[in-house]
Amino acid sequence: xxxxxxxxxxxxxxxxxxxxxxxxxxxxxxxxxxxxxxxxxxxxxxxxxxxxxxxxxxxxxxxxxxxxxxxxxxxxxxxxxxxxxxxxxxxxxxxxxxxxxxxxxxxxxxxxxxxxxxxxxxxxxxxxxxxxxxxxxxxxxxxxxxxxxxxxxxxxxxxxxxxxxxxxxxxxxxxxxxxxxxxxxxxxxxxxxxxxxxxxxxxxxxxxxxxxxxxxxxxxxxxxxxxxxxxxxxxxxxxxxxxxxxxxxxxxxxxxxxxxxxxxxxxxxxxxxxxxxxxxxxxxxxxxxxxxxxxxxxxxxxxxxxxxxxxxxxxxxxxxxxxxxxxxxxxxxxxxxxxxxxxxxxxxxxxxxxxxxxxxxxxxxxxxxxxxxxxxxxxxxxxxxxxxxxxxxxxxxxxxxxxxxxxxxxxxxxxxxxxxxxxxxxxxxx
Amino acid sequence: xxxxxxxxxxxxxxxxxxxxxxxxxxxxxxxxxxxxxxxxxxxxxxxxxxxxxxxxxxxxxxxxxxxxxxxxxxxxxxxxxxxxxxxxxxxxxxxxxxxxxxxxxxxxx
Numbered sequence: 347x348x349x350x351x352x353x354x355x356x357x358x359x360x361x362x363x364x365x366x367x368x369x370x371x372x373x374x375x376x377x378x379x380x381x382x383x384x385x386x387x388x389x390x391x392x393x394x395x396x397x398x399x400x401x402x403x404x405x406x407x408x409x410x411x412x413x414x415x416x417x418x419x420x421x422x423x424x425x426x427x428x429x430x431x432x433x434x435x436x437x438x439x440x441x442x443x444x445x446x447x448x449x450x451x452x453x454x455x456x457x458x459x460x461x462x463x464x465x466x467x468x469x470x471x472x473x474x475x476x477x478x479x480x481x482x483x484x485x486x487x488x489x490x491x492x493x494x495x496x497x498x499x500x501x502x503x504x505x506x507x508x509x510x511x512x513x514x515x516x517x518x519x520x521x522x523x524x525x526x527x528x529x530x531x532x533x534x535x536x537x538x539x540x541x542x543x544x545x546x547x548x549x550x551x552x553x554x555x556x557x558x559x560x561x562x563x564x565x566x567x568x569x570x571x572x573x574x575x576x577x578x579x580x581x582x583x584x585x586x587x588x589x590x591x592x593x594x595x596x597x598x599x600x601x602x603x604x605x606x607x608x609x610x611x612x613x614x615x616x617x618x619x620x621x622x623x624x625x626x627x628x629x630x631x632x633x634x635x636x637x638x639x640x641x642x643x644x645x646x647x648x649x650x651x652x653x654x655x656x657x658x659x660x661x662x663x664x665x666x667x668x669x670x671x672x673x674x675x676x677x678x679x680x681x682x683x684x685x686x687x688x689x690x691x692x693x694x695x696x697x698x699x700x701x702x703x704x705x706x707x708x709x710x711x712x713x714x715x716x717x718x719x720x721x722x723x724x725x726x727x728x729x730x731x732x733x734x735x736x737x738x739x740x741x742x743x744x745x746x747x748x749x750x751x752x753x754x755x756x757x758x759x760x761x762x763x764x765x766x767x768x769x770x771x772x773x774x775x776x
Numbered sequence: 777x778x779x780x781x782x783x784x785x786x787x788x789x790x791x792x793x794x795x796x797x798x799x800x801x802x803x804x805x806x807x808x809x810x811x812x813x814x815x816x817x818x819x820x821x822x823x824x825x826x827x828x829x830x831x832x833x834x835x836x837x838x839x840x841x842x843x844x845x846x847x848x849x850x851x852x853x854x855x856x857x858x859x860x861x862x863x864x865x866x867x868x869x870x871x872x873x874x875x876x877x878x879x880x881x882x883x884x885x
Binding site for chain 1: 849851855859861862865868
């Protein structure tokens with residue numbers, strides 16, 4: 347496709363270099379040092395996630411904007427790390443979308459400037475968002491609201507800088523997968539110890555094994571090479587393999603994002619303009635007795651929620667069917683869209699398809715060079731679909747720590763042990 | 777592409793030989809930037825992806841990274857600062873409780 351000339355970001359260069367930056371390692375960091383840095387970052391993150399905010403009585407606070415997104419963002423409401431890795435994820439997505447859709451010219455200089463801008467925007471988000479959260483939790487006074495938002499801001503800036511340290515080569519994994527996985531494992535661990543519901547534990551284990559089993563698949567993708575000489579008789583094919591688990595990370599993450607942001611939007615609209623017909627169409631909310639937060643009971647938001655038990659499915663089959671359909675197709679579409687956006691990034695494509703692959707004489711089912719992207723698109727849709735199916739299954743089985751969480755954790759760990767230990771850190775940190 | 781690069785050698789400061797790239801209007805103030813823009817077609821897409829210190833365009837990348845005026849932190853410093861922050865908030869909690877219990881004790885006694 348003809349390269350579209352996007353915007354060049356040269357003018358924003360002084361802005362991007364405004365913040366202090368972590369220096370890159372001058373030589374290869376040995377494995378043990380990487381381990382120490384990663385462990386240290388994990389400790390800091392866990393300590394921050396358990397540290398209540400000073401000056402705020404958080405026992406009463408039940409309305410949490412990011413409640414539904416906890417699994418995806420590893421945030422713990424009411425603590426210093428309330429935002430979790432949210433700014434990082436948002437900025438990664440934005441960067442990839444900008445580069446992938448060629449709104450910004452994909453050149454190396456722009457990459458560097460974008461990275462600097464990412465950090466600046468991250469700091470901005472971590473200052474502005476806590477102010478918004480503190481102001482919306484209505485029972486706080488002005489002084490304690492400012493104090494609380496200050497603490498959350500500094501906590502989030504700390505997370506951003508730790509992510510920078512891990513990315514520059516000092517850590518084993520980047521912050522997003524590391525903290526998310528660690529948070530999910532810790533949640534499962536504590537819930538399993540506390541409640542002691544053995545049935546649910548067994549179901550969780552079964553789900554975990556199922557997801558683990560599906561991780562190792564690689565779809566073969568033989569692509570025909572262009573013949574070097576015009577009259578070359580045998581054509582060759584490069585045997586690529588599509589790494590399924592790498593492809594699956596994005597729809598899992600983004601499905602949680604999408605659903606939770608819809609919830610957030612609709613919830614606030616309902617609380618402000620409760621009687622409007624259009625707002626009711628989007629979602630009607632009611633305070634649930636379960637955990638003191640809000641639960642949607644009508645409108646589109648209702649159809650996006652997991653039906654709690656099988657009995658509820660029987661009671662309202664329309665809800666269940668619509669929910670299933672939305673989830674499955676939504677995941678498939680998200681997966682395809684993400685692949686389309688990430689196609690520009692060479693590290694991502696290397697991880698996905700494989701860099702050094704064998705070249706063999708062409709077999710009968712090899713794919714012509716122009717068609718390979720379409721094949722991967724279809725595989726991406728299928729993978730998204732499967733992710734949706736797994737989420738449905740997890741929702742019905744009542745898995746501890748939510749199906750999304752377990753899938754994320756398994757995907758990250760599998761990707762790391764499979765290939766990450768050797769080839770470093772790629773986009774979204776995988 | 778050899779002709780393009782020789783053109784760029786002869787007119788680095790003026791930015792006038794951008795006839796082959798009319799759309800990239802970019803800021804003309806940075807001669808290194810314009811030289812980089814014109815050198816871009818010669819680079820393969822491999823270095824355009826993730827490697828920040830690619831073989832082509834070394835001078836320009838050095839212009840960006842080494843002369844960056846921002847403060848440089850070492851990773852240990854980042855970890856130490858974050859531990860200090862957590863310690864600070866913990867200390868706030870501890871002193872707040874102490875202060876409250878002390879005022880309660882002095883009020884009752």
